[in-house]
Amino acid sequence: MSAVRLDRITKVYPNGFEAVSDLSLDLADGEFLVLVGPSGCGKSTVLRMIAGLEVISDGDIYVGDRCVSDVAPKDRDVAMVFQNYALYPQMTVAANIGFPLRLRKMRKAERRAKVEEAAKMLELTEQLDKKPSKLSGGQRQRVAMGRAIVRQPALFLMDEPLSNLDAKLRVQMRADIARLQTELGVTTFYVTHDQVEAMTMGDRVAVIKDGHLQQVASPESLYDEPANVFVAAFIGSPSMNLYEGRVSESGDQLVVQLGDQRLALSAEVLHTRPALRGHIDQPVVVGIRPEDMEDAAIAPGHPEDQRIEVEVEVREALGSETLIHFKLAAPYVDSGDPDALDELGDEDESRCTARFSPDSRTRPGDRIQVNVTTEKMHFFDRSTHAAIRD
């Protein structure tokens, strides 16, 4: 039995806007599921529907074996952590953490013990008598976590809990939340727009766009086998390079034409993607992750027919890696991510990024050969944007 089940839930607002469409998800007991998507995709609406803060227009929500679709938020046995912490300003940290227990009329001594236990777990013991306004952002977020865990609910709901923290603190809190979740073993539904959070924290990641579920998979599967162009572009930073290309047969091997560049595909490509044969001599969307490209000057053993020649426009040396920006004379493909930059290309050329080893010494203006690991290339149907695989 699932710990939480969303059965074809839909949310239509009075103005007719459909925020969530026919969404189904199952969470296993103790699972950490991250719902990720660009801003305005309906992910927070899903969370609020589970919490009971939004009325669902259609479908059902189950917590355990109980349908909670028409149950008041307080009776759903869920706890929620909000983006803005949502701490009661007039209460001390102890009162904030103990508030849900107080509402359940738990005796004062018992309540105090549970609050102290939660505070110890979150390293908040010293702060118990302070008001939230005296705490740092990270401490406030921990108080919000404490208020959620003290109840020992069936489900944690977290709505972008780290987005108000600075980058450094976010990394620390990310680890803290993951550790806490593992320790407590409570099923967790976590919403974020940050794909790094999604990939690092979730047992599984669900990607949503325009209220429609795109793919649910483990972080590794999502990255290696994206179901469509949107997921491919959304997961990964820098994003996957997407071009319109054409696969054709040349003798006994397949080649892909990207504008004026021609890449021979290794035999493994067709082996792992047999459906690609059905797209020969048809336009397809070709995806190459930045790390699947390398400066040929420092990796000379790569087959010469699996290289492209480009002119370096910008070089970003990040220490552990070097990002190279260049243009390719192949039509750009829009992934449909509203948060992505608009000017990534047009019908004639695409802006591309490659992640080279820090040993690469290329400079802007250099004309260089770039190795492409063709067996890791991605192919998508041009009209449906679905992955071409089996």
Next chain:
Amino acid sequence: MTDGQGRLRLLSRRRPRSHPQKPSGKRPSGKLARREARWFYLFITPWIIGFAAFAAWPILASFGLAFSDYDLSGWPNFIGFDNFDKMTDPVQGPVLAKAIRNTLFIALLVIPMQLVFGLALALLLSQRVRGMPVFRTAFYLPTVVSGVASIVVWIWILGSDGLLNQGLELLGIDGPVWLRDPATVKLGVVIVMIWGGTGGMMLIFLAGLQSLPAELLDASAVDGAGAVRRFWHVKLPLLTPQLFFNLVIGIAGGLGVFTETYVISTDPGSGSPANESLTLVMYIYRQLLQNLQAGYASAVAWVFTAAVAALTAIQFWTSRRWVHYEYEN
């Protein structure tokens, strides 16, 4: 190019490279600051003159007059604390005490009820219901209607054959002549004041309710609070700044009641019937304009002002404990 170089040379002469101008962190000084200051004083002068002539000077003058026998004619003569002693003498003492009792009776009933009704109305009017702007306008209307006009309407409603008594008659109750009966006149004043003053408080509470952080209300709903507990534990503490504002304004307004009692009296300003509608401000008015005792009226006014100021100071002092401004979004 020559222009550019020339300009550069000019700049370098003015600000030698060896002595770069450092940002001082203070307000700009020099000609620009002086010019801005001149314009500032020019624009503010009419208000300063108005305040000095019509507020500061009368206030100061009344303080001086409180120690004089001024009777609105001739020159005032200094009489020390005689006016203050007069407040407790056998002639004025009982009447002043009566005015204070009446004022406190009215204020102690009006202020809490205005606060409670204002908050209750605001809670009702903050619901998301179709046509709510119409209700909001209707409930705020009494506040913008002329005070005297609305009191006249209430005199009719509370009259011997008024709407209220007609309603009571249907229930078999023979109602009093509310505003003419010494036993009920103050209650009549209270009703009129609640009707007229609740709208303003409601508006302040409504603004506060509408700016409540939604996530706190959501959090409390998930934490297990129903509507009643959400009100006590979340909404009310977050509304304490509005409550405090309304309380301060309400106390000053309640103790300063005048228009209602003035218009309601059979002989305006008399405090009739039987001085039951005589309030503190009306007492001052009566001393000043009917008895022409400007010095004494000033003394009473200053004692009254000091009392209100002390009360307000106490409110501010206690507010640190119960007013919560801490919410940061």
